[in-house]
Amino acid sequence: MIVHQISIFLENRAGQLAQVTRVLADNGIDMRAISIAETTDYGVLRLIVDNAEKATNILLANGFVLSMTPVHVVAVPDHAGGLAPVLEALAEGDLDIEYMYSLFTHKEGKAYMVFRNSDEEKFISLLEAHGVKLATKEELGLK
Amino acid sequence: MPNYYQPEIETASHEQILAWQNERLIKQVQHVWDNVPYYRKKMEEKGVTPADIKSVDDLHKLPFVTKADLREAYPYGLMGKPLKDCVRIQSTSGTTGKRVVAFYTQHDIDLWEDCCARAIVAVGGTKEDVCQVSYGYGLFTGGPGLNGGSHKVGCLTIPTSSGNTERQIMFIRDLQSTILCCTPSYAAYLGETMKEMGLTPDQIPLKAGIFGAEAWSEEMRQDIQNTLGIKAYDIYGLTELSGPGVSFECSEQSGMHINEDHFIAEIIDPETGEVLPEGAKGELVFTAITKEAFPLLRYRTRDICTLSRKKCSCGRTHVKMSKPMGRSDDMLIIRGVNVFPSQIESVLINAGYPANYQIIVDRANHSDTLDVQVEMTPEMFTDNVGVIKKRQSGLEAGLRSMLGISAHVILVAPKSITRSEGKAVRVIDKRKI
Numbered sequence: 001m002i003v004h005q006i007s008i009f010l011e012n013r014a015g016q017l018a019q020v021t022r023v024l025a026d027n028g029i030d031m032r033a034i035s036i037a038e039t040t041d042y043g044v045l046r047l048i049v050d051n052a053e054k055a056t057n058i059l060l061a062n063g064f065v066l067s068m069t070p071v072h073v074v075a076v077p078d079h080a081g082g083l084a085p086v087l088e089a090l091a092e093g094d095l096d097i098e099y100m101y102s103l104f105t106h107k108e109g110k111a112y113m114v115f116r117n118s119d120e121e122k123f124i125s126l127l128e129a130h131g132v133k134l135a136t137k138e139e140l141g142l143k
Numbered sequence: 144m145p146n147y148y149q150p151e152i153e154t155a156s157h158e159q160i161l162a163w164q165n166e167r168l169i170k171q172v173q174h175v176w177d178n179v180p181y182y183r184k185k186m187e188e189k190g191v192t193p194a195d196i197k198s199v200d201d202l203h204k205l206p207f208v209t210k211a212d213l214r215e216a217y218p219y220g221l222m223g224k225p226l227k228d229c230v231r232i233q234s235t236s237g238t239t240g241k242r243v244v245a246f247y248t249q250h251d252i253d254l255w256e257d258c259c260a261r262a263i264v265a266v267g268g269t270k271e272d273v274c275q276v277s278y279g280y281g282l283f284t285g286g287p288g289l290n291g292g293s294h295k296v297g298c299l300t301i302p303t304s305s306g307n308t309e310r311q312i313m314f315i316r317d318l319q320s321t322i323l324c325c326t327p328s329y330a331a332y333l334g335e336t337m338k339e340m341g342l343t344p345d346q347i348p349l350k351a352g353i354f355g356a357e358a359w360s361e362e363m364r365q366d367i368q369n370t371l372g373i374k375a376y377d378i379y380g381l382t383e384l385s386g387p388g389v390s391f392e393c394s395e396q397s398g399m400h401i402n403e404d405h406f407i408a409e410i411i412d413p414e415t416g417e418v419l420p421e422g423a424k425g426e427l428v429f430t431a432i433t434k435e436a437f438p439l440l441r442y443r444t445r446d447i448c449t450l451s452r453k454k455c456s457c458g459r460t461h462v463k464m465s466k467p468m469g470r471s472d473d474m475l476i477i478r479g480v481n482v483f484p485s486q487i488e489s490v491l492i493n494a495g496y497p498a499n500y501q502i503i504v505d506r507a508n509h510s511d512t513l514d515v516q517v518e519m520t521p522e523m524f525t526d527n528v529g530v531i532k533k534r535q536s537g538l539e540a541g542l543r544s545m546l547g548i549s550a551h552v553i554l555v556a557p558k559s560i561t562r563s564e565g566k567a568v569r570v571i572d573k574r575k576i
Contacts, residue, residue: 005526007524007525007526009519009524009554009556009557010556011554011555011556011559016556037528039528039531039532041553041554042519042531042554042555044526044528044531046526063556063557063558064556064557065519065520065521065524065556065557066521066524067521067524067525067526069526098527116526
């Protein structure tokens with residue numbers, strides 16, 4: 001199942017990140033994952049929030065430049081060695097991962113990883129072949 | 144003991160200079176009327192004929208020549224001589240569409256080199272001197288002009304051209320160069336480098352420097368003089384008029400004597416075009432009265448300065464111009480290259496960026512830096528940093544090919560560039576000049 005990640009353009013200067021979190025805080029948006037890809041001048045902030053649509057509208061209204069990016073969330077066993085077999089399965093299938101980061105959420109011995117990759121169909125079939133499950137929005141409490 | 148290259152000209156009485164100017168102006172206007180249809184048409188439109196120009200007092204009747212005319216008439220439209228009589232071209236550091244190509248007969252080159260020779264002698268140059276010309280050679284007028292002047296004075300000339308700092312310093316030390324000609328920023332850089340090498344001013348054989356082609360401050364002059372242990376002199380010129388040597392500083396180091404036997408200077412109000420009285424601050428306009436191949440009349444330099452006829456202790460009688468205090472257009476001179484904000488704007492728009500941008504010019508390590516801040520837009524934004532970077536470097540490549548110099552593109556948050564009430568503030572020049 002596809003999860004909507006919000007990607008936000010941020011200038012590399014003090015206070016930029018604080019502005020985003022303040023806007024979200026004031027509107028009761030709960031963040032589930034944060035990742036930043038940065039260069040010397042700017043960065044792209046990637047967010048998974050409980051209500052992506054609402055967050056997007058609020059951020060747009062506050063003048064941020066952003067895009068919605070479809071990503072997948074994979075549940076992996078929350079113990080040593082839990083992630084390695086998943087990544088190995090993707091590597092064997094020759095699938096490129098653009099980026100990956102973790103959700104704050106932990107549940108019943110499971111940790112959650114966000115994946116962005118070049119070939120979604122292949123990604124899903126490789127996971128299925130290795131018995132790895134995609135997390136559902138309900139499971140993560142996302143709208 | 145003052146030195147002159149052509150004492151009878153450089154110290155001539157004002158009446159004598161005026162007599163030369165009157166005679167040459169009348170001749171030059173006729174020459175242009177007969178040979179430059181582009182300018183003749185401008186005169187006809189203004190209802191002026193050569194018969195109306197009887198002396199310098201009538202100069203104001205003539206139409207101006209602007210950079211726009213040079214572009215429109217490019218490349219041959221303002222020539223006063225057939226190509227077969229020309230022996231050289233030089234060109235400005237400008238860019239596509241803005242480049243100026245100037246033509247020279249052998250006579251033009253001779254007079255230009257005389258002007259440069261006057262500048263060299265004014266700083267104490269004689270045939271005993273070793274003159275290192277570290278201006279660029281080639282289309283740029285700096286190298287060829289000072290090279291020719293140095294030959295005329297009889298100096299041993301070292302045509303190092305610009306760059307290769309180690310080699311520059313090697314020649315200065317091994318061949319005991321006494322006069323250095325280059326841009327002031329390069330002189331400062333050479334000075335810093337020699338200082339880092341542990342050389343003290345008394346170990347540097349240089350005694351004088353002729354530095355031009357860009358604006359520089361009194362503070363910078365002091366710096367250069369202290370690190371190199373020399374006297375640093377300013378020189379002014381434009382490719383459109385010949386090159387360096389239109390005016391030059393003397394021992395007083397307080398303004399540049401304009402070679403009035405070749406160039407008539409006026410100061411005008413840049414808004415109305417009206418001629419301003421002596422001493423007033425305004426735009427400098429030149430009429431070249433001896434040039435054959437590229438005879439520009441009333442050429443608007445866009446440089447803002449003042450003129451002074453105050454008696455000079457060096458004995459020269461030619462009028463002095465102040466260092467240019469700014470420009471009456473939005474042209475920037477960055478690393479010696481002419482840059483117009485409109486050029487940057489067109490690159491941005493062609494690449495799909497909005498016209499919300501800011502140009503920040505600064506100095507680092509004695510060299511100009513050019514940053515272009517561009518606001519990120521929803522259209523240009525993507526989650527993929529690699530793609531953003533690629534667009535950013537594409538923009539930088541576009542700017543480099545348009546401007547001829549490199550620029551750093553900085554992507555900034557939307558609406559972060561201050562919107563002004565009236566005219567947009569496009570340029571922030573942080574250079575201390």
